Amino acid sequence: MKRLVVLTGAGISAESGISTFRDQNGLWEGHDVMEVASPEGWHKNRELVLDFYNQRRKACLNAKPNSAHLLLADLEKDFDVTIITQNVDDLHEKAGSSKVIHLHGELFKAQSTADPSLVYPVNGWEIKLGDKCEKGSQLRPFIVWFGEQVPMMESAINTAEQADIFAVVGTSLLVYPAAGLIMYCSAEVPKFLIDIKLPVLPAMQNLTKIEAKASTGVVKMAEILRDRHF
Structure with missing residues (x-):
């Protein structure tokens, strides 16, 4: 075969x-790409980044x-x-x-911020502040951001x-x-x-x-x- x-x-x-995320003006759903899709954006405002991907996940659930x-x-x-x-x-x-x-990466998975090898399924559409891995570290979207390998x-x-x-x-x-x-x-x-x-x-x-x-x-x-x- x-x-x-x-x-x-x-x-x-x-x-x-x-949505293809990025508009003609370079914004992703009204956000500068580096605000929601970079390690720097994550360190600056975790709540914003989590919400951005939560909304994407919510939209994809019924697609x-x-x-x-x-x-x-x-x-x-x-x-x-x-x-x-x-x-x-x-x-x-x-x-x-x-x-x-x-x-x-995959929208319906979450990743440990302490140990990238720890990856978990997301049940539903939310990753919240305070959701932690087994090592006690905040979960982040399992997404390859700009600047990452x-x-x-x-x-x-x-x-x-x-x-x-x-x-x-x-x-x-x-x-x-x-x-x-x-x-x-x-x-x-x-x-x-x-x-x-x-x-x-x-x-x-x-x-x-x-x-x-x-x-x-x-x-x-x-x-x-x-x-x-x-």
């Missing part, structure tokens, strides 16, 4: 009504996967599919994808290197290191680029561009994959 690796970004979740999520999960019937996502929501899991690598990057690179087919869905490829994953694929690997506004990439072999929203583009990709009998 061929290994299909799919890198997904905010565009795939936007069709499920989930449903859209046809793009569902079709990627359905492709597991024909391919060994691994999703590498920049999104922190759980829509790929809700859709039924069995192998998901979250590069930027991306712990799952090595796993994502290894997965990209082993891909027989690689797809990029719903991302502008502006956020590194995730944006560089496509460069780890061999030249002969078929690649798909799907977005409503296609990002500019260096010239590369075997690249199929589909300028469309995620749901429409994934359908077209699936048709191509099946027509070519990959």
Whole structure:
């Protein structure tokens, strides 16, 4: 079974009504990004940061996967599919994808501030001031903030290197290191680029561009994959 690796970004979740966080003016839900998504912001105002992610979590609780999520999960019937996502929501899991690598963390998990290896599920939508880990330290969102290392990057690179087919869905490829994953694929690997506004990439072999929203583009990709009998 061929290994299909799919890198997904905010565009795939936007069709499920989930905010892409960052507006055109660079603000996230009215906040400067460094206020709510950096270690400095956390140290400055923990209550603000917790509330920001609590609201995101609350909004995601009832969000449903859209046809793009569902079709990627359905492709597991024909391919060994691994999703590498920049999104922190759980829509790929809700859709039924069995192998998901979250590069930027997971919204429905909390992490110890004293010991990053201590990670807990969030029941409901709130992490409150005073919620502590077993070592007595305040819990924080399990999110990779600006200025922090991306712990799952090595796993994502290894997965990209082993891909027989690689797809990029719903991302502008502006956020590194995730944006560089496509460069780890061999030249002969078929690649798909799907977005409503296609990002500019260096010239590369075997690249199929589909300028469309995620749901429409994934359908077209699936048709191509099946027509070519990959």
